[in-house]
Amino acid sequence: MRFHSPAIQYFHAVRRTGSIRAAARVLNVASSAVSRQIIKLEQEVGSPLFERSARGLTLTTVGEMLARHVMNVLQDLDRFRSDVASLSGAWHGTVSIACIESLTESVLPDLIASHRGRARRVSFTTEVKGSSDVLEALSRGEADIGIAMALRHPPDLRQVALKRFRLGAVVAHDHPLARRKTVTLPQCLAFPVIHALPELSIYHLLQPLIAQLSETPEPAIQANSIDLMRELAARGVGVAFQTQLGIGRLSRDSRLVFLPLDNAGSPVWSDLGIYVRAERTLPAYTESFLQELVRELGERERRESAAYPQVA
Amino acid sequence: MRFHSPAIQYFHAVRRTGSIRAAARVLNVASSAVSRQIIKLEQEVGSPLFERSARGLTLTTVGEMLARHVMNVLQDLDRFRSDVASLSGAWHGTVSIACIESLTESVLPDLIASHRGRARRVSFTTEVKGSSDVLEALSRGEADIGIAMALRHPPDLRQVALKRFRLGAVVAHDHPLARRKTVTLPQCLAFPVIHALPELSIYHLLQPLIAQLSETPEPAIQANSIDLMRELAARGVGVAFQTQLGIGRLSRDSRLVFLPLDNAGSPVWSDLGIYVRAERTLPAYTESFLQELVRELGERERRESAAYPQVA
DNA sequence: ACATGTTGATGCCGTTTCGGCAACAGCTAT
């Protein structure tokens, strides 16, 4: 199905690769063909679309506008294709997900496994990044669904849902704190602590609270991997901080205990946002998975708030 | 700017005109060229897009899917163009409005006049239709903004705003009812009444209420023009029913009096919805007018509810 | 029933567009 003029597709490839020759390789055409189509586009728009440097091409302002249009066109073409395909019973396609690490332990694998149990011909691509990189990948059209900390999101993204989970301390089952129902930050800081590095959003949630305390913290470990922090906590190295989302299996094995943080009587929330590009209609199979994702996270949010009724 | 393949444009023209030869005339090309592009499209999609009859072409299911995609593409191309144009200071374009008659007396002319006072290079196309025709024109991409009675709208439209106005009786200044603050339906039916025909939504608002009454109505006039009904009321022919939106000037001239309807102690609402196609980003100049329209209707809603505080 | 005017589709042919090859100039890093 080659609906749209080659110029559109070539432009898209050049934008992604940042180079005409690289785009030509991806497209399996001669670089001269790509170069000419770009020049033709620029003549029709009446303004240059890229700034040429010796290293490659960068979008101009007008180029970014066209990129937005082209992305809308190609993503909607995908949706159209899937609509036509599903008309003849073929329900297939690839769902591309960009998400933060907290989801990789149980939420995402559970969901993908169960979804593929029902829809075998739907493939998945998942990429784990930091929150801001998730949003960026979404904006650039490199992912269909994004899950990230709910900070301010650019206007070209739409927040489909917002789920809040309690930030808590994670300790080994034989840790002195393990028998408590909740913990306060000072209680945790009396023990060795596994801190998140600034690239993790947990850092930005806890830092302001820690800064208010005047105590001298115990010697601490710092890490940028939720996975690593969790495993360190399981080995009794110290107290880690994260949401309950990331400790599903280890919590079931009774090796780890999750203790909701109590900050002067009120919970510490970690807000998780689900995002999609605003100017876009998702293919049916993607929309279907998105609904399940929202439902599942909503379910976990509900279960958590039932397990740990709000203190304040 | 001929970005997109001729097939897309030809398909769009054929869909609108319902005929290959008519589309060819509009496009200033030979009909054979159009015919071939359609056939090529059908081969690429792998399914016929039109059903050929001797009279012309009708979209198939797949055709309608493609029509949706093509509409998204072409409308987004328009937006892109206006974005590029506004970058070089040129703020121009055409805002296409489909609305029901209630707006034509004062809301729309006021708004368009004041908007053009500020943005001279923005043109307007307005088409007055019945509520369901307004929504249909919007779905077909024949208008940018639709204003209609807020009944159930198809999922491809988005309700930008919902404003409620009181339905009321409209009488000449020397009518026996004119000195009242509000009126009930039985009070009105004691006088000659100017009824709306079923094609107007006022009919569907009032009919259920009238049906509940057991009284024998006075001989009545029926009409399908808000304008005509209003002018008849101004001449003392009888009691008309409509919202306050349609009697701005005549009310200021003190020739007409608006009396909110009181139905068993509660107002009778007429819900006005503002709609746009959901799968679309509006050009900046259209979005700008849309905001003003929403603001203005909100303002009128506010002023009305202040003038006639709710009875219930 | 017949003629006439539509409709969309097709074969033929000139024009335009597109893409591949090779060569070029400009820049960077070794």
Add this chain to the structure above:
DNA sequence: ATAGCTGTTGCCGAAACGGCATCAACATGT
């Protein structure tokens, strides 16, 4: 300076496109 990359350009064959004339199928009017 050399080697390796970038994007661009001239040349030429191939593919796509559009116009004209024509066709069969159907609707309409007499």
